[in-house]
Amino acid sequence: MDEKLSLNYRTALPDALRVLLEDYPRTGWTQDAGYNGLIQFWLERHMMFRDLLARLNSLCEHRxxxxxxxxxxxSNLAQYGSLLVSELHGHHTIEDHHYFPVLVSKDHRLAQGFELLDSDHHLLDAxxxxxxxxxxTVLSQRAEHTNPIAAFHETVERxxxxxxxxxxxxxxLVVPVLLKYGALGL
Structure with a gap:
């Protein structure tokens, strides 16, 4: 894979992977006739991950x-952190082993995009x-020490x-495929 496409460097999907997005722009997803419970569930999971990270960020700032x-x-760090890690691992596992292979079969032009997302999952694991x-480390430190918390806060932001x-x-990538081809097989 081209290093420029790595999650460490990219700022957007390459144009070649945005072919369906042109026909199914984000602003119209919820109004599209193909919008269904699977898409809504998927997007809600993503919002949950964003929300958990925002909570962890705020938690660090308050501490x-x-x-x-x-x-x-x-207590909150343990609760939010373990929920984030376990749910994200489960989400990525289902995507890599079930959803992505089915979605690639619906539109082979996007195969590189799903390979890119799989690669992201490995980088995110690190x-x-x-x-x-x-x-x-933070949970094992005495409460007066803020340096481990500051370092952890930077990790949360990254x-x-x-x-x-x-x-x-x-x-x-996913939502336009589902809008165009449906969720059959998922």
């Missing part, structure tokens, strides 16, 4: 500002492992940026 107690920070490792880029690109 760094000493606006919340260490035990509340730790970011998630760093997130987990730093969360463990993960949020990478995941958002991935989710946008995934939505812009």
């Amino acid at each position: 760094l500002g000493k606006e919340i107690a260490p035990e509340i920070f730790a 970011h998630l492992q760093g997130f987990v490792d730093q969360a463990k 993960l949020s940026d990478k995941l958002d880029r991935h989710l946008i690109d995934e939505e812009e």
Whole structure:
């Protein structure tokens, strides 16, 4: 794969992978006759991931500002962090092993796009492992120490940026395919 297409560098999908997006722009998705429960569910899952990262970001900011107690920070970090990691791993596993192969079969022009998304999942796994490792460090530190929290906060922001880029690109590939060809086989 071209390194420029890596999640570390890309700022959008290449034009060649946006062919269906031209016919099915984001602004019209919910009004399209093909919009269904699967698409709505998929987009809601993506919003949940974004929401969890926003909560973790806010949680770090409040702890760094000493606006919340260490035990509340730790409890919320454990809850939101474990939910994010477990749900994201499950989501990516289902996509890689079931959804993406079916979606590629619906429009082979987008095969490179689904390979790109699969590659993103592996890169995101590395970011998630760093997130987990730093969360463990933060949770094992004494409450007065803010440096591990500041470093973790930066990790949350990096993960949020990478995941958002991935989710946008995934939505812009998957939803138009589903709108055009339907959800048969999924």
